[in-house]
Amino acid sequence: RTTIVIAHRLSSIKNANQIYVMDKGMIIEHGDHNTLMSKQGLYYDLMQTQNIQNVTEDTKMRRRLSSVFASVENIDDKENVRSQRRNHSPFITLLKLNSSEWYYILFGCLASICNGSIQTVFAIMLSKIIDIFRECDKQIQKYHMEFYCRIFFIMGTIAAITKLLQNLFFSCFGAELTKRLRSKTFACMLCQEVGWFDRPENATGALCTRLSADTVAVQTVTGMRIGMILEALAGLGIGLILGFIYCWQLALVIIGFLLLLFIISYSDIYSTNVLNDKKKYLLEQVGMLTIESIQNIHTVKQLTKEDDFVKKYSSLLHQLTRLSKIYQHKAALIFGITMSMCFFILATLFTVAAHLIKQNAIKTENIVM
Template identity: 30%
Template sequence: MGLEVTEDLLQMSAIDSASEEGLRPQTLTGNISLKNVHFTYPSRADVKILKGMDLTVPAGQTVALVGQSGCGKSTVIQLLQRFYDPDAGQVCLDGVDLREINIRWLRQNVGIVGQEPVLFATTIGENIKYGRQGATMDEVIKACKNANAYDFIMRMPDGFDTHVGERGAQLSGGQKQRIAIARALVKNPKILLLDEATSALDTESEAIVQDALDRASKGRTTLIIAHRLSTIINADCIVVFDNGKVVEKGTHDQLMTRQGIYFDLVSSQIIVIHNKQKFKFQLDSYCHRLILFTAAGEETNNPAKKEVVEKKDKLAAASNDQGRRKSSVKGNLIDKAQVAPHTWRRIFKLSKPEWIFVFLGSVSAFANGAMQPAWSLVLAEAIEAYAHESKSHQKDKMRELSLLAVGIGVGNFFSYFLQNIAWFDDPNHETGVLSSHLAMEATLVQGAVRTSFGYAMLFFGNIGLGLILSFVYSWQLALVVGAFIPIILVGLQIRRRVSIDDSVTMGSWTLQEPDELGRCVKRMPQRPASDHKTANAMRIAAGVTACGQRRPVCYTSALRQVTPGLRKDLDTQQSVASGGCHDARKKDT
């Protein structure tokens, strides 16, 4: 395997990107032409991609390439960058075959923005400067303004010095795409290639990026590949590919009039969009009915209400057991001393299939706790060596400790090479994905078992090894320090009790009894929801908001989703609901 990898690395590419040979024209107009081009990928020699392709793109025009997947659109983009050479035919720039032009000069005059922008783990400014060697800061700022990226960059904490993280993990999709556009524009290219630059973005980000692309296309020869045909309606020319050939060409209106392949593509997308909108309308309608019936609190024989009531009953039944265990605001707290042992038994019983991981985690926590007293031995040895009168003894001891540190470093270095490389190449194991798992799933596990067990193992590792070393080196001092350990344990236990009391009290505030919450909702004024955002916000305010003395975070975030004119009304409804809850409590008591 290693020999095969070495052979691949030493194999010379048929196209040398570092070659200094070839023409470097003084001027570039931007006329592109493909003449009877045939092409197959080396890895799939039996599948012919382009079959006599003929295409002409006049300088300064925006030409869109459309067609089904696998028809050769992206292949044309790669041929223009000369990642491959055609098997037959010519790809020409201003009438000159690309094989006669210096490849580095060619790529310096061609800007490319792909579907998934590639950003390096450095600053925003450095990523943009990679577009052209020697680019000045003024040129970078100008490119960012043309790419509609300057404003959001200046809102960053460090501006252009903000680190984007691995593969741009610290930025959103729209922000990464605009930085990629700025990187393409900083070289001021005569030719701009857009390979599905907006297909991976949401609607809002797509509109912003599309505006930046429209700016960038002005005065340049632009080739666009897009599956969303709504983004290429204004192109100067639309070229339709099918089975490796050009089958249709013209403006949007001309192609729609012909009712050919392009017409079918547009019609199919309209049907898909219509179905999505229909489903969205049905979902919004259900949410609309849910909030109206919940807010009104009326008993009717309406079939729609029966549907809502049935779903509500199922939810109530599912949460009934949990509701009985929740304490009220006034008291009735469960005896934590009785719950804790039972909870731990259940957790360990559920963790039985993964006992090996529990064991390894416990050992790791114990070892982590033992690291501090173990390091104290090394530190003490170093200090003692310097205190020794003999210079030779000092050198020998320092050499021994230095070799120990180097050995640990070398072992750590080689451990990286023993890892499974394929695991790190998997897109599901990228830094952002793993960080998300650690932030969310690890937190959920800690929420179930809390961190007390891990802290306990860490504590025993620290205290245990510390006491052993203390008795070995000075048992008198160990007895003095050991006398304070029971006091520390009592303090930790008191802190744990207080923490549990606060958690249960907060839980009783956030989750009230279902009937009490129902009374709060019934006291809310009926308010028709005009759109799905308002319905969702009111549903959160009505169904999730608990009756407490302070406004929950979920209600505050819901207010941000509605129009400013409705915020005051919804806020008033929250106050009325809270007031109604307090009145209901007084009556119940």
């Protein structure tokens, strides 16, 4: 029995007794599989081409599978991140990450608290100086003025030293944190599946942007910002304590304005975070587009797609500019409100203080305190 097979896949005729290879209606060569492969003719070329296609299909299948596995792992990672956010604060996690540099944090916090306390001590000294002018004796006035001038000189020296130490320690802490975050982030990127790199959001430009921008953003939050927050909290805490000691009525007025400032600041931080997320996404898109066009510049030139890439780039820049304008206008409005709030607070405080002085509820020097 003779069986004639017209093959679409060469693997189905490897065991045939005779294989005829035709091209343009003519028989080019014939023989069994081993004979035709040894000739390295048209059959050999067809076999090699099909093997390459099979390898390519296998590679694509592996990439699809790795992408699926990476997607499943990404879902698990997101669930883990959500559970960790419920149980742990990101700020505490960052501090634990730099626990080996605890001395930077400790001395920086102490310097910040001292620096914030000096502002309150300055208010006390100022009230004492104003009270000196009630004395009629010039010698007593001179003696007290010289004494408080020395105190002010000492306070200025202490403030300069503590401010220097505060900036120094928190700058060193931020630099160490940035170095550690970049190395750990890069190590995590290298440990990902191949399919993770096939996603559009994980292109080369986007990953480079994350390595450069995200760590700097974390340093901005945890570096000098910690010192500024501690300095403000120290001054606020000591000021409120002294306020309740000398005049609790005025302290309650201050607390009311502080709550209003807190609401304004919280809304400002929330809207700023939303805008920053949008800007971060656009910056990643700009980086991806730039690297894609430069790496494939020959293809771009051959297809004459320069104008298309320029239009896409200009469109992304236009969106970035629009977001920046929104942020600047909002920041200017918030800045104007907070700066004018100081004058509203002073006007309210002096009005309430004058009313209390008329009723002999407080003394004049307690207002400055």
